Amino acid sequence: MSPKKNARVGKRPASSGDGETERAGGKRKAAASDETGENKESSKSSASPQHCHWLMKSEPESRFENGIDVKFGIEDLKALPNQTSCWDGVRNYQARNFMRQMKEGQLAFFYHSNCKEPGIAGIMKIVKEAYVDHTQFDKKDVHYDATSKPANPKWSMVDVQYQRMMKRFVPLSELKKYHLQHRAKGGPLKDMVLFTRARLSVQPLTAEEFDFVLSLEDKQPL
């Protein structure tokens, strides 16, 4: 349940971007490539830029979607056996493509969204690389996708394992202050995807962004 449950998080069909979407690159036919989505981006070599750090959003407070509670906060992840969960329910091509780029062992921030205090709650590790998200075929699931066929699944998920809580919760409001400051005068958060593409539920961070956010743990709240 993870993000799956969180509704918005993964779930939506919102983005587009990359992969299959057609319009995105102008190529609508993306279809062909889409599956991976990744291929396309790199026409030249083979790999995409290749990110190593991530931020994944989920909703820590109860919210009902089709009668199902989509709540899934970091405490919920921590409480699972092995503190591990699949991150299902992502229904956005760009977010999906980022998940497909994830490698075992990489770290991701667990971000709490659509709640009283949005922000970064803790850290998790990617413990299983992208595989088929079975919830897309489950009519009972909030994120069922009637347009996806088992012979050619559209959606993927990864498994994540809880690592630790942040030493202190790092609120969105604080990150935003740094972002604005850095945008004006330069600094590691000047192009943070959390602000440049606010609705994306799975997003990459540069090493500099990741390290800067970590450094905030030991600083006084701005």
Place this chain on the structure above:
DNA sequence: GCCAACGTTGGC
């Protein structure tokens, strides 16, 4: 392929 209408995300 364009674009208006519509739906969703998610901060506030």
Place this chain on the structure above:
DNA sequence: GCCAACGTTGGC
């Protein structure tokens, strides 16, 4: 609860 931003859909 509101609503701005933005992604998706579907007519043409």
